[in-house]
Amino acid sequence: MHPLDPLTAGELAEGRAVLAAAGLLTETTRFPQVLPVEPDKASVAAQVTDRRIQYTLLDTATGRARDAVVSVTKGELLSCEDCGEGQPPYLFEEYDLAASITKASPEWRAAMERRGLTGHIEHAFCAPLAPGFFGRPDETGRVIRSLTFLRDHAADSPWAHPVEGLIVHIDLTGRRVLRVEDEGGVPVPPEHGRYGDVPPRTTLKPIEITQPDGPSFTIDGSEVTWEGWRLRVGFNAREGLTLHQLTFGDRSVLYRASVPEMVVPYGDTAPGRFWISYFDAGEYLLGKNGNNLRLGCDCLGVIHYFPAFVADDHGHPVEIPRAICLHEEDYGILWKHTDLDGHAEVRRSRRLVISSISTIGNYDYGFFWYLYLDGTIELEAKATGIVFAGAGHSGTKQRHANEIAPGLFAPVHQHLFCARLDMAVDGERNSLFEIDVEGVPTGEENPYGNAFTWRETPLRTEREAQRFADPSKARVWEVRSADRVNRLGTPTAYQLVPRPSATLMAQPDSTVHKRATFATRHLWATPYAADERFPAGDRPNAHPGGAGLPAWAAADRDLTGTDLVLWHVFGPTHIPRPEDWPVMPVDYSGFSLRPYGFRDRNPALDLPSGAAAPCHDDPCHNDSCHDDQGPTHG
Structure with missing residues (x-):
């Protein structure tokens, strides 16, 4: 077994047995959180396997909470200590x-x-x-x-x-x-919210995705290999889907990638909503609430599923048989050019999709990692489900909530995800730069007024690296290798390309601002530390605030040529609309990591011209664009 493999049912059962033998379990002991203890990087590199599990133990009779670490490899209890400030996640x-x-x-x-x-x-x-x-x-x-x-x-x-x-x-x-x-006095909205019994339309023709020769990826345990990519797929009860040791062309890009926290703050002052600011990972556990995915619905194509095992409230293993979906998708044109003589070359893009979906109460969140043939990595978060609403008098206007159905008002709110990206661009020694495009004032350096250029700003410390996205400057953040250059003599690099959105809208003196300070910036960067995993701290539930990123970054540590971790905040600010009811269409958000001088030229030049399907000069080949009226050449 690889040191980074997800927990198995046997390991969860063995760890619980160690706790029982140590006398730590009683009739009122519950397990609000059970997570793998990931080994340090040196142990992983040396293939030293000591599989460890951290069990959070809650005595429901007294409220006492403890964290116990068990080595299931050795069958030993390694530590047990009281939890600090804040509460464990809910059972x-x-x-x-x-x-x-x-x-x-x-x-x-x-x-x-x-x-x-x-x-x-x-x-x-x-x-x-x-x-x-x-x-x-x-x-x-x-x-x-x-x-x-x-x-x-x-x-x-x-x-x-x-x-x-x-x-x-x-x-x-x-x-x-x-x-x-x-605070009663408002009638209960009368209209039902059922959405599953609507008669389906009959006009859509089937779309079939087939790969008669099978998929292009190979699976070996948790390791995936696909078109120059190699990585390990992981899963745990808090973060859900995790990716490990991503390499492209046998060169390292990312050591670990996940979404370890998200906060959902509401902007309504009503008594039933002003206090709402859910931490869906730290308070409710994204992974423990993972869906069992269904072929043809959650995933489409030739699918490989990964199971996952989490612990229930009593510490017993529970299987999510299809927790992670892996498949390939056609993604349109990757590159194309038509020469002066009319000769055209075109190559179709394809991406590897690694996804999971979690349901937390009324909302559903899909996390879709995409790997592309040109070395790009993308994360897309898909928010759907049912908006959280209150009641009001129909036809009235509310400052903080929209009427989406008669008498039903959905408040403005945010879904702010935080991705943790443990970078490893050609090794562990990386540096961070901010790249802005800027105009040049008309004058001696710009006599015609047309010139613009770009500016590179090194972000050398944690304080300097607390940044906002700026689409007016096409701002990106670049992680450069401190040890390797390309054939042009410049450092190999990857750029974090944001899709800018609002950061936390709550005021600095609010409690949610103190608890979710991580969401007040689009970017943070820290030097790697094994115990710095969760941007709002280990226990955001009922925590007064200040833990996590603001506490770590206060040290203002050096980021130059170091083992660099990026923390990127993104996600929608949602002003609900009638079209979001009774179940909302997916709201997409995310970011991408693209190679910048990581390769010496386009790494997808060798794609065959028929990578997805043979090209044909006849636009109606095989009658694909004919109907009963004859050929259509639109």
Whole structure:
């Protein structure tokens, strides 16, 4: 087994057995987070395999949380210590616990009765929602909030029927309601939000993707080889999909890539929403909520699936049989030219797709990594699912929320992802530069006013590397090798090309700003440190803030010729629209890493002209563009 392989069911079971033998497990012990402990880079290079697992142990009776590290290779408990500030992620069983506590509350029942909703109590959905952090005296320890939504039956979609202004604050450890807020007076929106029973259209003709000779990739355990690319595919309960040891043409590009955190802050001041700022990795676990993907729906083509194993609330292994999808896609023209004599050469692009999808409550997030034939790497995050909404009086205007259905108002919010890119451009010694395009003032150096150029700014320290994207300057960030040059004598490099979007909109004195400081910049850079994995810190749940990137970068460490880690923030700022209801079309965001002088010339010159399909001069070859009216040459 390779040191970077994902955890297996046997390893999870063995690790739990070690904890039991050490006397660390009781009837009230739960496992909110179980993660692989990735070995240091020297151990990986030497193929030293000591497989370790970090178990977060929560005593649900007392609220005490500890982190225990087990070597499953040696069958030993290596350490066990109390967790620091903040709470571990939520357990699945706590979702049901929050609902049962809410429904047993006389205050909640009285609020439902006052609204005339007692007939809806049986099927009411009491959503378990992370509370943020506000320093309230009664909100210490393991706290959650619950908002109420109505359903017509147990399988109904609840999000269309919010009970506005009813907020239940819950102490999970004490299993009690702290208080109930009832700002009632707004009717529950009447229109249902069901979307799966709409009659399908019949006008779309089938599209079939076939590879009669099989795919071009090869799989050896977790290692994937494809058209000059080599990498390892990983998965863990917190981040979900991870990529490791990416090389192109047998030269290193990235040591590790993942999306270790995202925050979803809401811009509404209403009592039921001002506190919402979900950390979907650190509070809920992206990987543990990973989907079991379906052929022809989530993935299309000739597919290879990777399973993944995560631990349930009791520490037992659970398999996600199809957690990761791997396939190839045609991607249009890669390059083309028509010579003066009319001779044309064209090559089609193809990309390798590595994807996973996680569902966190009402939202679904797809993470799609693309590898291209020219050495480009791209990440596309796909946000879909159901927008989170409250109720209001139909036809009124709200400053922070749009009416998307009669009486249903969806607040403005953001989905801010943070990618962690452990760069290794031709080795571990890299340096970082910011590249801006800028105009030259008319004058002696620009006599005709047409000139523009580019400016390179070295980002030498962590403070200098806290940057914003700037599309007006076509800004990119370039990671250069400190040890290798190309045939033109310039350092080999890769550029991070952002798709600029808003950073965190919350004010600097807000609690979400303190907790999600990582989202206030598009770019951070740090020297590699094995324990610097999560940009909002190890435990953002109920954390007052300041952990993670702002704490690490305060040291202002040197970034020149070092083992460099980039942290890139991206994602949509969402002003919901009627077209987003009752289920929203995918909202795309992401970035790319493209080679810049990494190769001496176009690495895709050797593609055959029929890489995807033979080219034909007849645009209607095989009658592909004929219909009943005769040939069409549009």
